[in-house]
Amino acid sequence: MFPRGLSVLLAFALGAPAAATPFGFETRVTCEAEAGVVGFAGDTALLYLRGSRFDLMRLPSASGEKYATETGDTVFWLQGEEALLQVAGTGNQSCALTLPDTPWRAQGNEPGWILTVEEGRLSAQLDYGETEFEADLTAPVREGESLVHTLPDHDLTLSLSREICYDGMSGQAYPEKVTLRLGERELSGCGGRTLDLLAGANWQVETIDGAVPVEGRMPELSISDDLRVAGTSGCNRFSGGLEITGEGIAFGPMAATRMMCPADLMAQETALLDALSSTSRFEIAEDGALVLHGPEGPVLTARR
Missing domain, CATH: 2.40.128.270 (Lipocalin)
Known part of the structure; x- marks a missing residue:
């Protein structure tokens, strides 16, 4: 029996439905000479390694999930909880893929809100906790450098991008900028684990x-x-x-x-x-x- 995180990655690499796609930029990539994170949306992936971003497209593959840049000079090939990375000008690197053991969390202020995501399910506390709900996440789509989830039953759109974000009240640093659109309202906040920075x-x-x-x-x-x-x-x-x-x-x-x-x-x-x-x-x-x-x-x- 694989741990929860590896089970998700294995299912995803074996071509499971979109619900198995790892959330956001939670998938950590640890290679022989590089380390970073990757996020998936449809047939695309955003790979971040040491401050550089690689826009990848999925390619036909007999096994696993194979992604490459438009020029083909960077290749990222998932095989279960491992991957093979080839970056332009360097040789092949073996990589380990892992997911954190704790739920993803984001928060914002004025009005205060908190989101958590665990195993494809979102829990929301909005307007200082006056509004609460849970919902299954839809598959993300790419909008520029952001991964976007739309929950029409709650008139909510969740957008996250891999950018340094500082909490407006505490000043604490987080690895992701998060935007919530609730009807005509737009709320901003920070997400992810501070430790990842x-x-x-x-x-x-x-x-x-x-x-x-x-x-x-x-x-x-x-x-x-x-x-x-x-x-x-x-x-x-x-x-x-x-x-x-x-x-x-x-x-x-x-x-x-x-x-x-x-x-x-x-x-x-x-x-x-x-x-x-x-x-x-x-x-x-x-x-x-x-x-x-x-x-x-x-x-x-x-x-x-």
């Missing part, structure tokens, strides 16, 4: 409190799907935990190895750990850089 490939630290790291001893850190943090200061390795709330993030105490290094590297390590401990929120800059903020402003920038 942070987890995955390593972050190479570029500045700590505005200072550039010691040449040749670049610190780095990584964040896993189970909220574990690991990295190197340029001297010692460290590890700890991360907490994500509706308002921001907080790094827990970091345990580090105890190797002695030159004074400049020890000072860099102290500054790095202090920066992490003071972090209360983050943002993803337009150029893809991770910016950690403390009470008085940016304390660290990093890039993949």
Whole structure:
């Protein structure tokens, strides 16, 4: 028996009906040299890898689901919970496809609303909870870079796009912009998991409190799907935990190895750990850089 997420992916890759299509951009793609997400709509797919978007069309295939760009220089071939990726100028990469264990969630403000999606079923709380309903999702269609679901019985259209979104009240970052159209009303909000913006490939630290790291001893850190943090200061390795709330993030105490290094590297390590401990929120800059903020402003920038 496959886990819920893999069951959906297997059914989809084997040509199951539209109801089996994984929702939104929930399908994570982890390849040998790339990581990102993919969303499906009809015979098209939107693949996002390290800041680049690939518009794909489904091609005839004897097995699985095969997609390619119009020029054919990028190919994405699903086989159950795995895929083969070929990006222009690179060789073939094996990829793993996974779905999160938690329902997709989106929310917005003024008036407050919350949506959750689990196994193809949408639950809605609108107008600060005064209106509630559940409904089976229709198959999505593509509108530009958005995936759109229409629920005519509730006069509702749900549109989501893979863009950084900041909650209007808390400032928390999310990976998707969400638009609800309810009759003549249009409501905006954010969706997806904040963790998806942070987890995955390593972050190479570029500045700590505005200072550039010691040449040749670049610190780095990584964040896993189970909220574990690991990295190197340029001297010692460290590890700890991360907490994500509706308002921001907080790094827990970091345990580090105890190797002695030159004074400049020890000072860099102290500054790095202090920066992490003071972090209360983050943002993803337009150029893809991770910016950690403390009470008085940016304390660290990093890039993949």
